[in-house]
Amino acid sequence: MSTNKTRVANAFRAMKAIGISEDKVKPVLKSLLKLYDKEWDLIEEENYRALADAIFEKEETEVEDAMQEEAQATEEPVRPLKRLRRKYQDGQTSSLNRSNAVVTRLPLVKPKEEPDELPETHLVKLNGSKGNVDSPEPTAVKSQAVARQSLCKNKGKQPISPKALVIHERGDHSQPSGISRSQQNTQLGTEPISPSYPMRLRDRRKVSDSPQNPSREKRPVPESSSHVVICKEPNVEPGIVKSPNQKTAASHALITPKDEPVTDDMPLVEEVAPIAVILPDPSNGGDSSNRDVTVRNDNDPEPSIQQSASHPKIADDVATSPNEPTNNGKVAMISGECSSNIEIASSPSGEVKIHLSCDLALGRPDFHMPSLEVVLESVDRNCLKQYKNLDPSFSAINLMKEMCQSFLRLGTESNRELPETMDAATPTTDLLNKSSAEDALRARGQCFNSLNESLDIQSNGKVPLPIEPVSSPHCNGIDDGSQPNKMAGGDEGGISRQEQENCAEQTNNLSLVVTKKPLVVTPEMIRSLHDVVDIAKGQEKVIITLMNDVNDELLPPFYYIPQNAFFQNANVNFSLARLGKKSWCTCPEDCLSSAIPCACAHEAGGKYAYTSDGLVKEEFLKVCISMNRDPKNQFQFFCKECPLERSKCEDIIEPCKGHLMRKFIKECWWKCGCNKLCGNRVVQRGISHNLQVFMTPDGKGWGLRTLEDLPEGAFVCEYVGEVLTNAELFDRVLRSPKRNKYSYPVLLDADWSAKGVMKDEDALCLDATYYGNVSRFINHQCYDANLVEIPVEVETPDRHYYRLAFFTTREVKAMEELTWDYGIDFDDHEHPMKPFSCQCGSKFCRNIRRHSKC
Numbered sequence: 001m002s003t004n005k006t007r008v009a010n011a012f013r014a015m016k017a018i019g020i021s022e023d024k025v026k027p028v029l030k031s032l033l034k035l036y037d038k039e040w041d042l043i044e045e046e047n048y049r050a051l052a053d054a055i056f057e058k059e060e061t062e063v064e065d066a067m068q069e070e071a072q073a074t075e076e077p078v079r080p081l082k083r084l085r086r087k088y089q090d091g092q093t094s095s096l097n098r099s100n101a102v103v104t105r106l107p108l109v110k111p112k113e114e115p116d117e118l119p120e121t122h123l124v125k126l127n128g129s130k131g132n133v134d135s136p137e138p139t140a141v142k143s144q145a146v147a148r149q150s151l152c153k154n155k156g157k158q159p160i161s162p163k164a165l166v167i168h169e170r171g172d173h174s175q176p177s178g179i180s181r182s183q184q185n186t187q188l189g190t191e192p193i194s195p196s197y198p199m200r201l202r203d204r205r206k207v208s209d210s211p212q213n214p215s216r217e218k219r220p221v222p223e224s225s226s227h228v229v230i231c232k233e234p235n236v237e238p239g240i241v242k243s244p245n246q247k248t249a250a251s252h253a254l255i256t257p258k259d260e261p262v263t264d265d266m267p268l269v270e271e272v273a274p275i276a277v278i279l280p281d282p283s284n285g286g287d288s289s290n291r292d293v294t295v296r297n298d299n300d301p302e303p304s305i306q307q308s309a310s311h312p313k314i315a316d317d318v319a320t321s322p323n324e325p326t327n328n329g330k331v332a333m334i335s336g337e338c339s340s341n342i343e344i345a346s347s348p349s350g351e352v353k354i355h356l357s358c359d360l361a362l363g364r365p366d367f368h369m370p371s372l373e374v375v376l377e378s379v380d381r382n383c384l385k386q387y388k389n390l391d392p393s394f395s396a397i398n399l400m401k402e403m404c405q406s407f408l409r410l411g412t413e414s415n416r417e418l419p420e421t422m423d424a425a426t427p428t429t430d431l432l433n434k435s436s437a438e439d440a441l442r443a444r445g446q447c448f449n450s451l452n453e454s455l456d457i458q459s460n461g462k463v464p465l466p467i468e469p470v471s472s473p474h475c476n477g478i479d480d481g482s483q484p485n486k487m488a489g490g491d492e493g494g495i496s497r498q499e500q501e502n503c504a505e506q507t508n509n510l511s512l513v514v515t516k517k518p519l520v521v522t523p524e525m526i527r528s529l530h531d532v533v534d535i536a537k538g539q540e541k542v543i544i545t546l547m548n549d550v551n552d553e554l555l556p557p558f559y560y561i562p563q564n565a566f567f568q569n570a571n572v573n574f575s576l577a578r579l580g581k582k583s584w585c586t587c588p589e590d591c592l593s594s595a596i597p598c599a600c601a602h603e604a605g606g607k608y609a610y611t612s613d614g615l616v617k618e619e620f621l622k623v624c625i626s627m628n629r630d631p632k633n634q635f636q637f638f639c640k641e642c643p644l645e646r647s648k649c650e651d652i653i654e655p656c657k658g659h660l661m662r663k664f665i666k667e668c669w670w671k672c673g674c675n676k677l678c679g680n681r682v683v684q685r686g687i688s689h690n691l692q693v694f695m696t697p698d699g700k701g702w703g704l705r706t707l708e709d710l711p712e713g714a715f716v717c718e719y720v721g722e723v724l725t726n727a728e729l730f731d732r733v734l735r736s737p738k739r740n741k742y743s744y745p746v747l748l749d750a751d752w753s754a755k756g757v758m759k760d761e762d763a764l765c766l767d768a769t770y771y772g773n774v775s776r777f778i779n780h781q782c783y784d785a786n787l788v789e790i791p792v793e794v795e796t797p798d799r800h801y802y803r804l805a806f807f808t809t810r811e812v813k814a815m816e817e818l819t820w821d822y823g824i825d826f827d828d829h830e831h832p833m834k835p836f837s838c839q840c841g842s843k844f845c846r847n848i849r850r851h852s853k854c
């Protein structure tokens with residue numbers, strides 16, 4: 001049993017938690033105790049709701065009194081009374097004289113412009129900010145606000161529904177209990193909607209309404225308290241952020257649904273649905289008259305929210321059936337000066353979706369859709385520039401508008417700026433020039449997360465082509481939230497076969513349906529679009545585009561990773577601490593510019609491997625090329641017990657077939673004194689040339705090509721994948737023989753013999769089948785490939801792990817396919833990878849020679 005003192009303290013604490021100071025609580029608590037005859041339970045119930053309500057009520061009354069006083073002191077002091085009188089003379093009913101009603105229906109006042117009508121559908125357009133109220137206002141106020149505002153904009157077609165305002169009353173009060181003075185005034189329809197207190201009643205209730213206190217209507221309500229007004233309409237705005245500006249009446253528009261069928265047995269406040277609050281544009285002094293706000297409820301003929309496969313509950317809530325009497329989900333639309341539309345949709349569970357569409361570029365033939373990434377970057381840049389000191393004019397609306405502007409600006413600029421070759425390489429151009437975004441999406445093998453959502457991709461005045469998405473959370477990195485360095489278990493990498501099959505099946509179902517329905521862009525869709533635009537998903541410095549103008553084949557599902565990830569058993573230690581003094585340099589800036597080659601040049605025979613242009617030096621390159629072309633004539637190591645052979649068969653271990661003693665490039669690393677721009681750091685900076693994954697026309701499947709001319713010795717990309725032990729790889733390949741098609745793992749076998757008997761966990765290889773970068777698309781070319789792989793030490797001097805980097809063997813022209821010689825022996829039937837029938841077309845093709853020999 002708590003003492004009174006404790007109870008008082010608890011009450012203070014509870015109020016403090018919602019931002020009410022003790023001095024405000026004290027007097028109200030006193031009067032409540034008096035009113036409830038010291039029945040503390042009534043006060044403590046529902047997390048002190050009665051107390052909170054009473055405090056707000058008091059505040060509200062004070063504010064309104066002050067305002068009334070002010071109004072009376074300044075302009076027309078008698079007008080309110082006159083209006084009151086006129087209203088009664090008109091024979092209109094007020095809740096004030098229907099005190100005993102269980103349900104009181106308050107008629108709306110019809111403005112002169114629209115004497116008899118309201119919009120036909122549930123679509124209510126709001127224009128202007130006058131009369132806005134804060135959300136905590138009881139619905140009676142809100143409904144009226146909406147009605148009044150809607151009439152300014154919407155030349156309504158529907159009679160005003162008397163149902164628009166319903167107040168449930170409790171108890172036997174002679175006054176409509178709980179209707180505050182301001183509300184009464186508002187109900188009479190003669191006053192501007194009174195200003196409301198910031199984030200008041202319902203907002204705070206949101207805080208205090210815990211699931212443990214669900215039965216609000218059972219609570220006895222003190223007569224004097226205003227919170228007994230229970231509204232039919234939704235009062236809670238999950239996810240809506242309120243600004244302090246909302247204190248003032250003109251600071252925002254409040255959107256509430258209308259035309260709901262109302263019955264006495266309808267759920268009360270507990271059934272609240274969210275509404276949308278559109279914050280003002282402070283740049284125009286809080287005047288929202290340049291915006292249209294549309295509220296659409298569930299029964300609209302054009303539902304903006306469709307069922308989401310991944311959130312059926314939410315979708316159900318948002319898109320209720322037309323017969324459903326409750327109004328659980330809302331969509332609000334803002335049109336900014338005929339240039340942009342923002343749809344804000346919310347569901348009772350608190351999910352809020354924002355859909356922005358802009359027509360600034362409408363009718364401009366020079367508009368090309370810029371990539372989303374570029375737009376976002378531009379928005380960030382501009383906002384940072386403009387708002388870095390948090391300019392008072394900052395607002396989300398401005399942000400959205402800036403986004404529209406960026407689309408327009410970049411969309412029109414990109415046309416002029418892109419060179420001809422790049423035009424073909426621009427992701428959206430690629431996607432959209434293919435007559436539809438569908439092809440590109442199909443090629444990408446996208447799996448959207450929602451079943452019925454569609455996405456507008458517009459370009460060159462073409463009809464927007466919504467894509468009917470299919471669902472699978474794990475395809476092509478759609479659900480790749482994390483890319484752990486150490487891969488989780490699983491025999492076949494991170495994507496199960498079932499997932500792959502699902503994905504393939506679903507992506508095959510992609511089809512285009514032209515629809516006029518408004519579209520809601522979900523984060524998943526934005527992300528998917530981003531994937532289509534850039535298969536590297538922004539993880540490389542350049543955008544990796546995708547093109548298939550050959551067939552309908554989809555990109556195999558895989559997760560894009562820009563750097564190697566380590567699978568279960570691979571044992572790689574990066575120990576910079578263990579690096580000997582000779583392994584790192586003390587150059588002050590750029591090693592290449594130092595007069596005497598530093599320690600890092602030691603590896604390449606006292607010379608740096610790179611030119612100052614970042615190209616592999618010709619001499620070094622030639623050695624690497626010839627090593628790869630003719631490995632048998634190179635110096636090779638032979639292991640005592642080859643881990644490669646051991647992984648094939650533990651019992652009878654075949655003799656080692658030899659490992660090439662490769663030439664290495666050693667780049668400067670973190671421990672070096674030079675800076676990031678040092679010329680001896682090339683591979684570690686990542687891909688820098690524009691590349692494209694494309695469907696080869698000659699039966700090799702997907703391939704990689706360059707979109708720009710490349711000089712000889714240029715770094716193209718690294719072979720990135722999962723680092724596995726050979727045993728793991730062997731096991732993996734045996735388990736999934738059908739998947740060999742998509743990838744060709746490589747051995748990291750540079751230094752195996754040096755350690756005598758190599759342990760399994762040190763004998764490593766790279767597999768890009770499930771996790772990889774662009775290199776997984778590089779096809780094989782016998783002998784005269786235009787890429788050569790060179791091992792590069794970047795993090796560790798332990799040569800059983802290194803990075804494998806591809807450099808051009810010669811000058812490569814834009815649009816040429818990039819190839820490397822897998823070193824494949826087409827006669828080796830013991831190789832875990834089944835050899836493919838080579839289509840390289842080289843006159844040195846080893847596969848052809850083998851065929852011709854037979």
Ligand SMILES: C[S@@+](CC[C@H](N)C(=O)[O-])C[C@H]1O[C@@H](n2cnc3c(N)ncnc32)[C@H](O)[C@@H]1O
Pocket residue numbers: 556699700701702703740741742743744775776777778779780781836837838839840
């Ligand atoms: C590393 S992947 C290259 C990307 C692959 N083309 C794709 O569509 O995903 C290796 C696979 O590509 C195919 N491939 C690569 N080079 C080829 C060639 N010269 N001729 C025929 N198929 C080739 C083989 O199926 C091989 O297993």
